[in-house]
Amino acid sequence: MAQTGVQPAIILRRIPFRDSSLVVSLFTQDHGVRAVMARGARKGSKTLPRGDLAGYHTLGVQLGGREGQNMLTLRSAEILQPRHGLLHQRVGSSAAQLMLEQVYRLLPVEDANPKLFGALQEALDRLEAGEAALEVVGLWQGFLLHNLGFGWQVAHCAGCGGETDLRFFSTKRNQTVCAPCGTPHRHRLLPLPEGVLAVMRGQPGGAADQAELVMLTTALLAQHGEKVLHAQQPFFRAVGLA
């Protein structure tokens, strides 16, 4: 490509390069995650305003350069959907930071995933609006697991196949376990409050279940991630889970 049209993107990561440039990892709606060179971006310019490249906004970006040759260049960026408030919310920004790192670490490169892009935008919008970070992150992590193909089974017990009294969750089997089957092995299972099960089944859940859902989805994601995410502890501290 010589130059692309404007496409929606969210910046996942920024790494300083030489005196004034940045290597920016973008999550683009149409082409997935890709690293691009933003020349002179740390000084800022008319086409790459420094403020636009900071924060959690959805940007409209234009990329240039030849496909398959080195790294594409970020030609221009402008804010499509601003999220200025998030920068100044300690809890919200720690949640946003965690979600961005998850996309960066768990998604294959250059694999378009417009559904996940939409879910990320929605989650960032909810954080920007000041909604409970625990709930936003719990639902986001559940969506992420399903999107990556690690969705859970919550209809039957992994031991006996029964449908009642599902009180535990096996992260190994990625499935619910009933009380009679699970109680003898409870040290290896996660407790599964009724409200969390409801949320996992796509029903609305109560506030008390938000932390549980975050713990459970975090445990499941840890099985599929490379290592502990840098942004995890800051988020856990911000919401009082650590």
Ligand SMILES: [Zn+2]
């Ligand atoms: Zn059972």
